[in-house]
Amino acid sequence: MSSISSDIIRGYNDTMILYLLWDEPSYGYEISKRIRNLSEEKYAIKETTLYSAFTRLEKNGFVESFADSDMVNGKRRTYYRITEQGRQYYREKCAEWTLTKEVVEKFIRQDGGM
Amino acid sequence: METIRNYLETMFASLPNTFEMQKAKNELLQMMEDKYTELITDGKTENEAVGIVISEFGNLDELAEELGISSFVIQENQKTAGGFRSVTLAEVKDYLHDRTRSAYAVALGVFLCIISVCGYLVHFGGGWHVRIVLATSFMFIAIAAAVGLFMFSNFVMGKWKFFRERACSVDFATAEYVHNRRESFRVTRSMMNTIGVILCILSVLPVIVVDSLFGWSSGFGVVLMFVFVGIGVFLLVVSGNVNAGFTVILSLNKRDTMGGSFVPSQKQVTYKNETISQIMSVYWPTVTCIYLCWSFLSFDWHITWIVWVIAALVQQMLKAL
Numbered sequence: 042m043s044s045i046s047s048d049i050i051r052g053y054n055d056t057m058i059l060y061l062l063w064d065e066p067s068y069g070y071e072i073s074k075r076i077r078n079l080s081e082e083k084y085a086i087k088e089t090t091l092y093s094a095f096t097r098l099e100k101n102g103f104v105e106s107f108a109d110s111d112m113v114n115g116k117r118r119t120y121y122r123i124t125e126q127g128r129q130y131y132r133e134k135c136a137e138w139t140l141t142k143e144v145v146e147k148f149i150r151q152d153g154g155m
Numbered sequence: 156m157e158t159i160r161n162y163l164e165t166m167f168a169s170l171p172n173t174f175e176m177q178k179a180k181n182e183l184l185q186m187m188e189d190k191y192t193e194l195i196t197d198g199k200t201e202n203e204a205v206g207i208v209i210s211e212f213g214n215l216d217e218l219a220e221e222l223g224i225s226s227f228v229i230q231e232n233q234k235t236a237g238g239f240r241s242v243t244l245a246e247v248k249d250y251l252h253d254r255t256r257s258a259y260a261v262a263l264g265v266f267l268c269i270i271s272v273c274g275y276l277v278h279f280g281g282g283w284h285v286r287i288v289l290a291t292s293f294m295f296i297a298i299a300a301a302v303g304l305f306m307f308s309n310f311v312m313g314k315w316k317f318f319r320e321r322a323c324s325v326d327f328a329t330a331e332y333v334h335n336r337r338e339s340f341r342v343t344r345s346m347m348n349t350i351g352v353i354l355c356i357l358s359v360l361p362v363i364v365v366d367s368l369f370g371w372s373s374g375f376g377v378v379l380m381f382v383f384v385g386i387g388v389f390l391l392v393v394s395g396n397v398n399a400g401f402t403v404i405l406s407l408n409k410r411d412t413m414g415g416s417f418v419p420s421q422k423q424v425t426y427k428n429e430t431i432s433q434i435m436s437v438y439w440p441t442v443t444c445i446y447l448c449w450s451f452l453s454f455d456w457h458i459t460w461i462v463w464v465i466a467a468l469v470q471q472m473l474k475a476l
Contacts, residue, residue: 070184070189087213088186093181093220119182 052140054086054094057094058113059131062104062123069095093139095121158205159187164327166215168408179218187212242407247329249334251316251400257308258396262389264304269385271297272451276374276381323407330405337401347394354387361454380456418428433471438473442466 061072077085080140098104102119111118123131165181187208194204212260242250274290317323325333361379441464450459 069186070193073186073190074193085211087211087216087217088183088190089213089215091186092182093217094217095182096179118185 050084051090051133054090055098056134056138057086057093058098058121059103059123059127059134059151062121062127063131066107066109066120068121072121074103098127101130102148103130107111156188156191158192159208160184161326161328162209162212163187167460168324168326170215170219181213206371211277237389240317240321240403242318242323242325242329242373245330246337247325247333247404250318251333253315254400254403255397257311258393258400260304260308260311261396264301264308265392266385266389267301267304267386270378270381271301272380273378276377280376316408325404325407330408333401333404337398337405340397340401344394344398345380351387351390351394354383354390356460358383358387362456433469435473438470439466 057076058072061067061075067075067086073086073088073091095104095106099106099121102124103122104127106119106121108117109120110116163180167176170176190211191204191208194207195201207385245309271294274293275287277290278286327439358380361383362376365376365379446459446462450456453459
């Protein structure tokens with residue numbers, strides 16, 4: 042089985058995070074866990090990658106951070122919430138991905154080169 | 156969990172100590188902690204959990220780019236390659252051991268210097284000539300022994316000169332170790348300082364007591380005074396030197412990097428003015444010198460102690476400048 046090239050996926054870390062924040066705010070570890078689960082263990086985001094993505098998203102105004110206590114054990118954490126700009130950016134990224142996929146797909150042989 | 160914390164602190168050690176860096180470190184620690192807790196809950200052993208968390212941590216270069224400090228990280232890496240000396244825990248333990256030995260040697264040397272004049276003060280029997288010869292011999296032997304001790308201390312500390320000559324750094328675990336040792340030395344240190352100062356102050360007592368009992372002529376009171384002062388100064392020198400050892404290690408990391416904040420509140424007298432801080436490095440030895448010179452030349456021991464009071468006041472004023 043091949044592994045994911047981090048160069049390719051890097052451009053879509055932001056998209057994944059925004060997707061996971063779409064319905065409700067979340068925090069670092071939960072997001073990384075959900076990425077791993079949703080990708081069926083095929084992609085595990087590194088802590089540093091995740092934190093850089095948060096900083097970048099926040100700087101661009103796509104997410105907002107706030108401190109809150111955990112529902113389960115009352116631990117103080119930094120939560121992230123998607124903004125309206127973030128949703129707009131997410132839509133753009135989705136469109137971009139559809140296009141990218143369409144284009145690249147044209148160059149992938151149906152038999153996978155076998 | 157301690158291993159993870161050490162790992163993270165060490166990774167951040169050479170980065171600038173800024174608000175963003177503190178925030179990044181705390182966030183990363185939180186994520187690692189969450190992951191660790193969950194792995195343990197899932198039945199992983201502690202070692203496995205630590206291994207997984209650290210292997211999936213990633214690379215700080217990525218973070219550096221995002222936080223706009225990539226140039227700093229690269230510079231820092233080059234510096235590390237070009238002679239940044241990282242000091243290990245074993246070396247630090249060695250250093251503290253040597254420092255303690257040298258502290259006792261120096262203190263004993265100072266003690267000998269202080270009591271070296273005692274021979275002249277005792278009025279035992281025998282002719283004037285014999286007394287001078289004996290007293291002078293005693294003085295020279297005491298001073299020679301003291302010089303020997305000073306040389307020994309220099310020799311022992313010689314191999315640690317590089318702390319001052321090169322840029323060195325210690326990792327988080329080492330800094331914490333030294334910090335704990337300094338904390339546990341705190342009680343001993345204040346005891347030594349208190350007893351030292353009390354002995355110096357009480358040193359006039361023997362003069363009064365002994366001389367009122369046996370008469371001024373015996374000179375034993377004055378001798379005892381020197382012994383009191385000698386022991387007092389001995390204690391002060393030991394406690395000061397041992398403590399300075401801890402401070403040297405804890406100030407190896409540059410103050411403006413994350414490494415500089417490993418240990419909370421490194422209390423150190425800082426002088427705002429560069430010139431004053433240079434003056435202060437020779438301040439107390441000079442005061443001691445003035446005190447001894449004045450006392451010996453005038454023999455006004457009942458009043459010369461005022462030098463210390465004035466010196467302490469002047470130091471407070473210089474600090475404020």
